[in-house]
Amino acid sequence: DADVTQTPRNRITKTGKRIMLECSQTKGHDRMYWYRQDPGLGLRLIYYSFDVKDINKGEISDGYSVSRQAQAKFSLSLESAIPNQTALYFCATSDSAQYNEQFFGPGTRLTVL
Amino acid sequence: DAKTTQPPSMDCAEGRAANLPCNHSTISGNEYVYWYRQIHSQGPQYIIHGLKNNETNEMASLIITEDRKSSTLILPHATLRDTAVYYCIVRRMDSSYKLIFGSGTRLLVRP
Secondary structure (H helix, E strand, O other): OOOEEEEOOEEEEOOOOOEEEEEEEOOOOOEEEEEEEOOOOOEEEEEEEEEOOEEEEOOOOOOOEEEEEEOOEEEEEEOOOOHHHOEEEEEEEEOOOOOOOOEEOOOEEEEEO | OOOOEOOOEEEEEOOOOEEEEEEOOOOOOOEEEEEEEEOOOOOOEEEEEEOOOOEEOOOOEEEEOOOOOEEEEEEOOOOHHHOEEEEEEEEEOOOOOOOOOOOOEEEEEEO
16 A cells, blocks of 8 residues: 555546545654645645644645644645646655655646636 | 756666756755656655765765765666656755755656
8 A cells, every 4th residue: 555645636626616635644754745736847835744733834825724633644625726726736744854755645636627 | 945957858768877967056064965756747756865975775876066066866777767857956954844846857768
């Protein structure tokens, strides 16, 4: 089984709908992240969490919210989806070791019509 | 975090070494150089990182110049599966979490 899983893998929705993307990890890592990627561009950080009680905004948090339900689960919500939130969304995890690498999930392709 | 500059695309022949350059002329003393790659819309994959010494692992080698203003990722025997976008990232080694992805280098390995 994959260490970092994301659900759903693909989603098509309409403008104004509320959407939740979920991420689960079995790596036992304390840190979790949400990124988005637009075509031809690198990843941009939306939110990150260093532990269950810690939530921080990244570069592009407007229009998004997150919930860290447990150490292993980190959800990203779009309260009212808009077309320019159409993108590929990645969850990642890392531990708190000094040289931590981030482990990425397979991604969720979201289309907002 | 220091900014990085990479060529937008490169290609190499299968079986040959792929040398991917990265310029990070504003790097500071406490910043490491990281390399990740992304194969066709999959999640990025960590490759290697280093501070000032050259590093090697099972995937690649990282050569950092003495002044640390540039580095080269070397894939010694590129295969078709190495076709991907390669990201060079500079980040601090305190409690910093940030991986700031630029647009990377698209490497095409030719048969």
